[in-house]
Amino acid sequence: MKMVTAVVKPFKLDEVREALSAIGVQGVTVTEVKGFGRQKGHTELYRGAEYVVDFLPKVKIEAAVDDAIVDRVIEAIEASARTGKIGDGKIFVSDLEQVIRIRTGETGKDAL
Ligand SMILES: Nc1ncnc2c1ncn2[C@@H]1O[C@H](COP(=O)(O)OP(=O)(O)OP(=O)(O)O)[C@@H](O)[C@H]1O
Numbered sequence: 270m271k272m273v274t275a276v277v278k279p280f281k282l283d284e285v286r287e288a289l290s291a292i293g294v295q296g297v298t299v300t301e302v303k304g305f306g307r308q309k310g311h312t313e314l315y316r317g318a319e320y321v322v323d324f325l326p327k328v329k330i331e332a333a334v335d336d337a338i339v340d341r342v343i344e345a346i347e348a349s350a351r352t353g354k355i356g357d358g359k360i361f362v363s364d365l366e367q368v369i370r371i372r373t374g375e376t377g378k379d380a381l
Pocket residue numbers: 276277303304305306307308325327354355356357358359
């Protein structure tokens with residue numbers, strides 16, 4: 270299993286969620302975050318206003334997924350979150366050792 274963590278522009282959240290649902294991702298966790306990438310010190314447009322990049326609002330989407338669909342998950346996030354402008358975000362992929370579904374006690378990919 271992998272934990273896929275994507276940091277994307279907030280207005281792209283709905284599109285990313287729909288793209289993930291369409292390929293069978295069962296659950297996601299979304300957090301409002303702030304961050305910066307390489308454009309530190311430059312400007313970026315957010316909701317029509319230009320910000321000097323300090324910490325910009327982003328959303329972090331975390332999805333625990335089976336290895337079998339991780340490539341599709343990455344492609345779906347890339348395609349749905351991309352605007353082609355700076356600040357489109359990043360996708361981080363890491364190994365996920367275990368998942369436990371609390372209600373049923375299922376573990377591993379059965380618990381996803
Ligand atoms: N190396 C990193 N480690 C942790 N979080 C990061 C890292 N790089 C980017 N992020 C997070 O992702 C968000 C979006 O990154 P951003 O798209 O601005 O990266 P970038 O490298 O500047 O790419 P781009 O050239 O497309 O703007 C940042 O606001 C930050 O929250």
